[in-house]
Amino acid sequence: MNLVIDIGNTVAKVAVFDGFSLLEVVYDSKQNLEHLKDIYHKYHFEKAIVATVIDLSEQVLAQLALLPIPVLWLNEKTPLPVENLYETPQTLGYDRMAAVVAANEQFPGRNILVVDAGTCITYEFVDAEGRYHGGNISPGLQMRFRALHQFTGRLPLVRREGRELPMGKDTETAIRAGVLKGMEYEISGYIMAMKHKYPELLVFLTGGDDFSFDTNLKSIIFADRFLVLKGLNRILNYNNDKI
Numbered sequence: 001m002n003l004v005i006d007i008g009n010t011v012a013k014v015a016v017f018d019g020f021s022l023l024e025v026v027y028d029s030k031q032n033l034e035h036l037k038d039i040y041h042k043y044h045f046e047k048a049i050v051a052t053v054i055d056l057s058e059q060v061l062a063q064l065a066l067l068p069i070p071v072l073w074l075n076e077k078t079p080l081p082v083e084n085l086y087e088t089p090q091t092l093g094y095d096r097m098a099a100v101v102a103a104n105e106q107f108p109g110r111n112i113l114v115v116d117a118g119t120c121i122t123y124e125f126v127d128a129e130g131r132y133h134g135g136n137i138s139p140g141l142q143m144r145f146r147a148l149h150q151f152t153g154r155l156p157l158v159r160r161e162g163r164e165l166p167m168g169k170d171t172e173t174a175i176r177a178g179v180l181k182g183m184e185y186e187i188s189g190y191i192m193a194m195k196h197k198y199p200e201l202l203v204f205l206t207g208g209d210d211f212s213f214d215t216n217l218k219s220i221i222f223a224d225r226f227l228v229l230k231g232l233n234r235i236l237n238y239n240n241d242k243i
């Protein structure tokens with residue numbers, strides 16, 4: 001079994017894979033992998049992979065150092081099943097690469113846009129020849145709500161849940177619609193622009209923030225909450241003989 005750990009800016013995800021099938025996922029705080037011990041004792045693991053986009057706490061580092069199995073730390077030196085054309089591989093967030101690897105594995109030979117809506121929204125492009133060209137980074141859902149509150153004198157911190165209008169009729173609905181519609185239009189804009197260039201483009205949507213779409217767009221999107229975890233598992237299997 002494979003132990004797959006993805007530490008994001010908001011949540012740490014710990015997953016169990018048997019070969020290529022996902023058996024279980026738990027969500028932990030990024031400061032403390034509180035479920036790791038239980039998960040570890042529930043299965044028989046042979047190897048692990050860790051990807052992080054933050055500097056880990058002493059506690060998490062100690063927890064990972066205690067694992068009695070080989071651990072692959074995903075970084076710019078890790079051999080990958082896709083070609084990385086990012087100009088600064090040492091600054092790339094490898095959660096982004098993992099999502100690309102998973103999408104390319106499911107549809108090799110296709111041009112793919114991957115949208116990952118987590119703490120940030122990331123847009124990745126991998127072409128039909130399996131080359132990762134890079135992509136863009138923009139603020140995620142909670143970050144947008146928080147930024148409007150933090151950088152103004154009068155805007156409250158609005159929650160995602162609540163009354164949704166196409167155009168706001170008070171401060172709260174104006175902010176909620178502004179943030180949700182802004183994200184939807186941003187994502188739709190990327191899809192439309194890229195489909196113009198690559199008519200056969202496939203689109204994957206992943207990350208903790210799922211949101212509703214225009215049905216037109218929905219039909220061409222593969223939603224997969226576990227894309228990053230699946231990509232990490234693929235990278236771990238790809239490096240089987242090296243760890």
Ligand SMILES: Nc1ncnc2c1ncn2[C@@H]1O[C@H](COP(=O)(O)OP(=O)(O)O)[C@@H](O)[C@H]1O
Pocket residue numbers: 007008009010011012027117118119120140141142206207208209
């Ligand atoms: N149980 C949850 N705990 C924390 N965030 C959640 C949860 N369910 C959904 N979310 C949303 O998912 C986002 C985190 O998504 P995720 O893709 O895991 O982010 P990251 O990889 O950046 O840590 C949060 O911003 C939040 O809006």
Ligand SMILES: CC(C)(COP(=O)(O)O)[C@@H](O)C(=O)NCCC(=O)O
Pocket residue numbers: 008009010053091092093094095096118119120121122137140
């Ligand atoms: C862009 C990110 C902040 C996204 O992180 P996430 O939303 O998954 O927590 C992360 O991949 C990162 O820190 N990247 C480093 C910069 C880069 O990828 O070029």
Ligand SMILES: [K+]
Pocket residue numbers: 116117118119120121122207
């Ligand atoms: K992201």
